[in-house]
Each structure stands twice: as structure tokens, then as C-alpha cells.
Amino acid sequence: xxxxxxxxxxxxxxxxxxxxxxxxxxxxxxxxxxxxxxxxxxxxxxxxxxxxxxxxxxxxxxxxxxxxxxxxxxxxxxxxxxxxxxxxxxxxxxxxxxxxxxxxxxxxxxxxxxxxxxxxxxxxxxxxxxxxxxxxxxxxxxxxxxxxxxxxxxxxxxxxxxxxxxxxxxxxxxxxxxxxxxxxxxxxxxxxxxxxxxxxxxxxxxxxxxxxxxxxxxxxxxxxxxxxxxxxxxxxxxxxxxxxxxxxxxxxxx
Numbered sequence: 001x002x003x004x005x006x007x008x009x010x011x012x013x014x015x016x017x018x019x020x021x022x023x024x025x026x027x028x029x030x031x032x033x034x035x036x037x038x039x040x041x042x043x044x045x046x047x048x049x050x051x052x053x054x055x056x057x058x059x060x061x062x063x064x065x066x067x068x069x070x071x072x073x074x075x076x077x078x079x080x081x082x083x084x085x086x087x088x089x090x091x092x093x094x095x096x097x098x099x100x101x102x103x104x105x106x107x108x109x110x111x112x113x114x115x116x117x118x119x120x121x122x123x124x125x126x127x128x129x130x131x132x133x134x135x136x137x138x139x140x141x142x143x144x145x146x147x148x149x150x151x152x153x154x155x156x157x158x159x160x161x162x163x164x165x166x167x168x169x170x171x172x173x174x175x176x177x178x179x180x181x182x183x184x185x186x187x188x189x190x191x192x193x194x195x196x197x198x199x200x201x202x203x204x205x206x207x208x209x210x211x212x213x214x215x216x217x218x219x220x221x222x223x224x225x226x227x228x229x230x231x232x233x234x235x236x237x238x239x240x241x242x243x244x245x246x247x248x249x250x251x252x253x254x
Contacts, residue, residue, distance in 0.1 A: 030155070040158050044172040045238045046199040048245055050230045053238045054079040055171060057108055057147065058180075059206035060087050060094035067215045068206050069097060075222040077232035079103050080169075081206065082147040085110030085131030092138035099140045104234035106145035107131050107166065115152045125160050132164075145169050145235055169235050171203035179214045180205045188217035193224055199242070201235060 028034065035041040045053075054072075056079055059065045065081075072079055081098050083105060088095045098105050110130035113119065128146065136142055146166035148157050153168065161168050174195040177188045192202055204214050222232070233241070 035153075035158070040162075041153060041168045041170060042201070042235075042239070043170050044175075044197075044199050044201050045235075045242045046197070047238065047241050048198070049241065050198055050228070051233050051238055051241060052196065052199075052225065052230050053201045053235045054204060054232055055082060055147075055169075055201060055235065056080070056204045056206035057082045057149075058084055058087075058112065058208075060091045060098070061207035062091060062094065064208065064212050064215065065091075065094050065098075065206045068204075068218065069094075069101060069103075071215065071218050071222060072103070072232070073101060075226055075232070077222060077226075078234050078237070079232065080106055080145065080235045082106045082108035082145070082169075083131070083135060084108050084112055084207075085127075085134035087207065088131070088134040088138055092134075095135060095138035095140055104145070104236055105135055105140050105143055106147065106169070106235070107135065107143045108147050109149055110134065112149045114150050115148050115154055115157045117154075119156070121156050121160060124156065125164070128160060128164060128166075167239075169201065172197075172200045175200050175202040177202065177204055177214075177217070179212070179217065180208050182208065182210065182213055185213045185216045185220070188213055189220045192217075192221050196225060196228070196230065199238060201238070 032043065036043065054077065056068060059081060060083060081103055083095060095105055107128060108131065109127045111127060113124060113127040115124060132142060144167060146161050147169050151170050158168065175192060177191050179188050206214070208214065
């Protein structure tokens with residue numbers, strides 16, 4: 001066998017081996033770990049300090065949001081409100097109050113648009129931008145955080161958020177209170193208190209159809225966690241603390 005023939009056979013063998021290897025390669029699983037490691041979605045922000053971020057979706061509501069704001073003020077707690085543009089448009093004074101009292105105002109789309117397979121990118125982008133416009137029209141700075149309704153996300157949502165300069169924030173899986181379903185004050189309270197960890201992002205709603213149980217639960221949760229040494233901060237404050245801890249520990253955050 002001459003050298004040329006040997007090279008040809010060797011090259012063919014290499015291509016065959018690579019092809020066989022790729023055929024058996026496992027497809028990339030785009031799960032929580034995948035997106036978390038890439039820094040594309042935040043579920044929670046574990047910290048050394050006893051910090052918790054309380055978040056409220058779907059408002060503002062003239063009754064429920066006002067009651068929650070009063071409670072947060074009573075306990076010197078800060079929260080993050082993922083507001084719907086259509087309600088920000090109707091109750092701009094509440095959005096402004098959230099901002100003025102030191103809370104964080106974030107984007108939750110204009111009309112609670114779910115990111116399902118049939119949702120067009122243009123429509124989702126339009127809804128996100130419309131919500132942003134309603135928030136800024138209320139006199140509040142452009143939001144930096146975005147939470148997709150229902151927690152539904154995919155590559156389209158991530159691409160749109162990146163294009164618009166948003167950080168996607170969901171919530172700690174062990175801190176989904178399901179208060180929207182009115183499970184009972186005790187169920188909401190126990191969910192939060194029994195699972196509290198440093199850096200949790202807790203999911204509440206400040207607009208629940210019918211009679212909300214969130215306010216009654218917060219009346220128990222806030223003083224109890226405060227007694228345990230927790231401080232209630234906004235999501236952005238939580239992220240900033242984590243960044244400082246990482247820098248001090250010599251860790252690079254993506």
C-alpha cells in the first residue's frame with residue numbers, strides 16, 4: 001500500500017469514527033441547570049447573609065397592592081413587583097408609590113401573555129415593550145427585570161429578553177406559594193416559613209381574583225422571618241450582594 005492510499009484510508013476511518021461518535025452523543029438538555037449555568041435565568045440567589053426577596057406578580061391592584069405596600073412599610077421590607085402593563089396603565093399612581101417607597105418595579109408583559117409554542121416572537125416582543133412603556137409612563141425608570149407569565153420560558157423568550165436588556169427572574173421552586181389558587185392562609189404561611197433559605201426568591205401575587213389570602217399570610221410571615229434574622233430586599237439588591245460575595249471569594253459570575 002502506497003502512502004497516498006494509506007492516508008486516504010486513515011482519513012476515511014477518522015471521519016467514520018467521528019460520525020459514529022456524534023451519532024451516539026447525547027443531545028443538550030435545556031433544563032434549569034443549562035440556563036442557570038449560562039446566567040440566562042435566575043431562580044434564586046444563595047447568599048451568605050440571611051436575605052430574602054419577596055416578589056409580587058400581576059398587579060397593581062387598588063386594594064391588594066395598597067394593603068401589601070402598607071405591610072411592607074410596617075416591617076421596613078422591600079419587595080419586587082412584576083407588574084402587568086395594562087394595570088400599570090390604569091393605576092399609575094400605585095406603580096409610582098412602589099418606586100417611591102423603595103421597592104423594585106419589574107416587567108411581567110402587558111396582558112399576561114404566555115410563551116407557548118404558538119406564541120410568535122413579534123407578539124411577545126410587542127407585549128414586553130408595551131408593558132415597559134406603561135411602566136415608564138407612570139414616571140418610573142425603565143425596568144431591568146422580566147418575569148414571563150406562568151414561568152413559561154423557551155429560547156425565544158430568552159432571545160427577546162437579551163435583545164431588550166432584561167434579566168429573566170423566576171422564583172425558588174420551594175417558595176411557590178400558589179396564593180393565586182387561594183390554598184388557605186396556613187398553607188401559604190407554612191410554605192414560606194418552613195422552606196426559608198438565604199437568597200430565596202418567593203412568589204406571591206398582589207392581584208388575585210376573588211378574596212386574596214396573601215395579605216393575611218404576610219401578616220404572619222413578615223414578623224416571623226424578621227425575628228429569625230432575615231432581611232427583605234429587592235431582587236436587584238439580592239443580585240448585587242451575590243456579585244460582591246463572588247468578587248470577595250474570587251469567583252467569576254457569568
